[in-house]
Amino acid sequence: MAKVGNTIATLLVGAAVGVAVGYLLATDKEKRQEDLEKLKKGLGGLKDKFSKKSADLEEEIYHS
Secondary structure, three states, X not given: OHHHHHHHHHHHHHHHHHHHHHHHHHOOHHHHHHHHHHHHHHHHXXXXXXXXXXXXXXXXXXXX
């Protein structure tokens, strides 16, 4: 059963790499830069959100 899980994981990673390479080859440089900036901004927002929640949770645990 573990072999099936490894096979599926390998296929998913291969598909993700294929999609990334296809995207890089199919789009122009300016569009890629815009998309990367949007992605960075979105990930930064998620990072801030999770760090705030973890700080709130930490405070709740240690000050209870």
